[in-house]
Amino acid sequence: MLGGAEIDVREMHRNMALTLFDKIWNDHLVAVRPDGRALVYMDRTMLDEVRAPHVFARIEQRGLAVRRPDLTFVVQDHSVATAPGRTETTRADSAEIILATRASSHRHGVRLFDLHDPEQGISHVIAPELGMVLPGGTHACADSHAATVGALGALAFGCGSTELEHILTTQTMALARPATMRLMLHGRLDPVVTAKDVILHVIGRLGVDGAAGHAVELAGPALTAIPVEGRFTLCNMCTELGARTALAAPDDAVFEWLHGRPMVPAGAAWDVALAGWRGLRSDDEARFDTEIDIDCTGLEPQVTWGTDPSQTIGISEAVPDLAAAPPGREAAWRRALAYAALPSGKPITGTPITRAFIGSCTNARLSDLQAAAAVIRGRKVAEGVQAVVVPGSMTVRRQAEALGLDQTFKAAGFEWHESGCAMCAGGSGARANPGERIMSTTNRNFEGRQGRDVRTHLASPAMVVAAAIAGRIVDVRHLVAGEA
Amino acid sequence: MLPFTTLTGIAIPLLIDDINTDQITPAQARRSLHPDYHAAWFSRWRLDEAGNEIADCVLNAPQYRGAPILVTGRNFGCGSAREGAAWAMVARGIRCIVARSFSDFYRANCVQNGILPVTLDQVDMAALERAVTEASGTHPVTVDLEGQAVISPDGERFSFTMDPAERMMLLEGLDDIGLTMKHMSDITGWEQRTAEEQPWLQAIPKV
Numbered sequence: 040m041l042g043g044a045e046i047d048v049r050e051m052h053r054n055m056a057l058t059l060f061d062k063i064w065n066d067h068l069v070a071v072r073p074d075g076r077a078l079v080y081m082d083r084t085m086l087d088e089v090r091a092p093h094v095f096a097r098i099e100q101r102g103l104a105v106r107r108p109d110l111t112f113v114v115q116d117h118s119v120a121t122a123p124g125r126t127e128t129t130r131a132d133s134a135e136i137i138l139a140t141r142a143s144s145h146r147h148g149v150r151l152f153d154l155h156d157p158e159q160g161i162s163h164v165i166a167p168e169l170g171m172v173l174p175g176g177t178h179a180c181a182d183s184h185a186a187t188v189g190a191l192g193a194l195a196f197g198c199g200s201t202e203l204e205h206i207l208t209t210q211t212m213a214l215a216r217p218a219t220m221r222l223m224l225h226g227r228l229d230p231v232v233t234a235k236d237v238i239l240h241v242i243g244r245l246g247v248d249g250a251a252g253h254a255v256e257l258a259g260p261a262l263t264a265i266p267v268e269g270r271f272t273l274c275n276m277c278t279e280l281g282a283r284t285a286l287a288a289p290d291d292a293v294f295e296w297l298h299g300r301p302m303v304p305a306g307a308a309w310d311v312a313l314a315g316w317r318g319l320r321s322d323d324e325a326r327f328d329t330e331i332d333i334d335c336t337g338l339e340p341q342v343t344w345g346t347d348p349s350q351t352i353g354i355s356e357a358v359p360d361l362a363a364a365p366p367g368r369e370a371a372w373r374r375a376l377a378y379a380a381l382p383s384g385k386p387i388t389g390t391p392i393t394r395a396f397i398g399s400c401t402n403a404r405l406s407d408l409q410a411a412a413a414v415i416r417g418r419k420v421a422e423g424v425q426a427v428v429v430p431g432s433m434t435v436r437r438q439a440e441a442l443g444l445d446q447t448f449k450a451a452g453f454e455w456h457e458s459g460c461a462m463c464a465g466g467s468g469a470r471a472n473p474g475e476r477i478m479s480t481t482n483r484n485f486e487g488r489q490g491r492d493v494r495t496h497l498a499s500p501a502m503v504v505a506a507a508i509a510g511r512i513v514d515v516r517h518l519v520a521g522e523a
Numbered sequence: 524m525l526p527f528t529t530l531t532g533i534a535i536p537l538l539i540d541d542i543n544t545d546q547i548t549p550a551q552a553r554r555s556l557h558p559d560y561h562a563a564w565f566s567r568w569r570l571d572e573a574g575n576e577i578a579d580c581v582l583n584a585p586q587y588r589g590a591p592i593l594v595t596g597r598n599f600g601c602g603s604a605r606e607g608a609a610w611a612m613v614a615r616g617i618r619c620i621v622a623r624s625f626s627d628f629y630r631a632n633c634v635q636n637g638i639l640p641v642t643l644d645q646v647d648m649a650a651l652e653r654a655v656t657e658a659s660g661t662h663p664v665t666v667d668l669e670g671q672a673v674i675s676p677d678g679e680r681f682s683f684t685m686d687p688a689e690r691m692m693l694l695e696g697l698d699d700i701g702l703t704m705k706h707m708s709d710i711t712g713w714e715q716r717t718a719e720e721q722p723w724l725q726a727i728p729k730v
Contacts, residue, residue: 070709072702074688080713082724089553089605103700109727118554133554150730158730169730176724183604183628197628199606201635201699209703211710215686217627247541248598252627281601283627301730304723312723347541347601367597371540464550464603473572483602485545487567 056324058219059288060254063194063319067177069211076213081110081179081196083171084206085162088115090181092139094203095147103208105147111207112171113144114152116161121429121456121469127154160432160458163187163275163400168434170300174289174316179206183278184400184482190270191297192289192319194254197278217283218328220253221321224261226336231516233410234269235402235480235499237261238276239341241333243351246365251281253329256321261335262287267296268406275401276482279348288320340515342478343497344387345375346486354502354514357386378486379494388512392496394477395420395507396489397453398429399463402480402500407431408439411500412447414508414515420452421510427454429461453507465489478506525637526696527668530618533590534664534676536655537581540623542595543602548611550603560607560614586660593620594655594664600629609636619666621673623648634689637696639668647681654679668694 057065069078084107086094091113098105105111118133119125128134137154144151152159158169162180165171167188172178174192178185185197196212206212224237242249255277262270270287277285294313297303304312339353350372352359360383364372376383381390397403397411408430420426428448430436436458439445445455462469463481465488471477473492480503484495496512505515545567552563569582576583593612599622600608609632612620619639633640643651651673655664658676665674668690673681691697718725 199632
């Protein structure tokens with residue numbers, strides 16, 4: 040049975056072939072506990088002010104200590120005010136946690152990116168920006184969008200507060216191994232179509248639990264053609280597929296992007312590290328539990344119409360009716376259509392908006408602000424629209440100012456803020472009034488997230504600027520071409 | 524952590540898919556050092572703008588006050604990783620959630636707080652949903668973690684499977700950190716080895 044033997048050899052080879060996820064997981068596997076949980080070492084941990092005071096207090100109550108303060112970082116991002124000139128007490132209701140975060144971070148000797156720190160920003164923006172997270176490394180962050188940094192070829196996990204206590208005291212996570220999914224992005228993106236449009240389309244196709252229980256590896260020609268900062272957007276919103284984590288194999292673009300950043304190894308250490316990082320890719324024969332192929336050719340700019348990120352359409356399409364709901368999703372769609380208050384069968388373009396928000400861990404890096412500013416071309420925000428830009432970090436803010444982008448935004452009528460999560464989840468107190476409709480570069484359009492009875496439409500930075508200028512949802516491609 | 528063995532109590536039918544963490548506990552609750560999770564629990568659904576209870580919200584129905592079991596839809600707890608969305612259940616006395624499915628983050632946060640997350644097969648789940656809706660708080664549900672079964676208000680018994688690590692943790696109210704601390708020499712060994720092989724992972728330039 041020669042043929043059978045050959046197949047077995049190939050089978051063996053396949054069994055040895057590893058995915059990128061396997062390689063990093065195996066490299067960081069410390070032990071397997073008697074209950075079956077894998078202890079996976081976390082190279083870097085980050086937490087924010089909505090968790091820090093509570094978690095540090097719990098650790099103190101138990102008489103435990105932060106095991107590696109040198110690998111632990113705290114940031115004030117979720118609840119801080121972002122309007123220029125902010126202080127700890129700009130918002131009376133968050134002053135307490137901001138001050139408690141400062142005190143507890145100092146007590147435990149961890150590096151805090153505090154309110155007035157020149158490096159302050161949104162955790163998922165500053166972690167890669169500083170080179171804190173490296174290819175082949177692991178990262179824990181007490182926030183669901185931790186996987187953003189997976190774009191560098193790192194393995195990142197979000198977690199809750201009790202899991203965070205475990206990480207801070209043991210430097211490991213006790214995990215069940217997730218299933219693996221490869222999400223192949225084929226084809227070529229048209230101009231003005233961005234990573235945001237790709238990931239909204241993917242979520243629309245797979246649904247908000249389409250990657251539940253999975254570690255997602257993004258791959259394919261459309262992925263490698265997307266600049267590194269766009270890949271952060273892709274990995275960031277895999278959370279909205281229900282993914283446990285997301286990552287992409289690092290390539291030369293990633294290595295160039297990282298080189299010279301403050302926390303990245305330098306000199307001879309860089310060369311040694313780089314040699315190892317070049318092996319960070321899934322083996323050709325590696326098997327994934329789930330394989331998904333998406334063709335990005337001809338994809339239009341996307342915009343969401345409903346109350347979850349899967350409820351998305353191309354900008355030339357009409358708001359769907361209930362008949363278009365995926366099987367089993369009819370009830371969710373009925374609720375969403377009622378909340379959205381848009382007529383089914385009518386184009387989404389022309390829908391008036393009252394606010395435009397550019398910000399968040401999804402779309403507030405320098406390239407996002409550049410893409411947004413490029414749409415303005417001397418035009419002004421429409422009357423009756425409040426438009427705000429909140430850079431992802433104070434570093435992004437300085438870089439944008441060096442390029443004069445702040446002047447472009449301000450001249451058009453945008454507010455130019457300091458950094459934080461701001462209106463993404465309303466945690467900073469920035470909320471819209473009942474009945475308002477927002478075009479937003481954020482990641483969640485959940486009912487009430489940006490204010491009671493507020494409707495959120497998710498889109499790319501360019502699409503949000505186009506809507507701000509027109510005062511209604513429009514196809515940015517027409518605006519760029521001067522038609523709208 | 525409070526161990527979970529068997530629980531008998533009224534089940535609330537909240538048969539909506541994709542209930543997210545913004546619905547369970549709005550983000551505003553997190554700006555406080557000591558949030559009132561009892562009040563935050565589903566506050567946008569339970570309360571109007573003035574803070575008055577909305578009469579036709581199932582969560583306000585008299586027969587469901589103090590009910591310890593929630594029966595709900597697919598992808599429950601999607602969205603944020605915020606643990607407050609589990610603490611709000613604890614604050615309201617919810618000890619078991621039977622859902623069509625859970626988000627990974629929410630499921631982990633439940634187990635960390637002694638809340639049993641149960642999923643049944645599709646046919647059984649549909650039968651339980653019907654029975655709980657029909658019972659409307661007149662007959663209780665029993666959830667038996669040792670026997671891995673749910674007994675519906677009409678007496679029908681449905682079995683469920685569970686990750687052994689989660690089951691053990693809930694049954695014994697185990698301390699997760701304590702379990703891992705037994706592996707401290709493995710952790711130290713990993714750090715020493717990595718400091719030699721990939722020193723950049725163990726030492727960070729000060730910024």
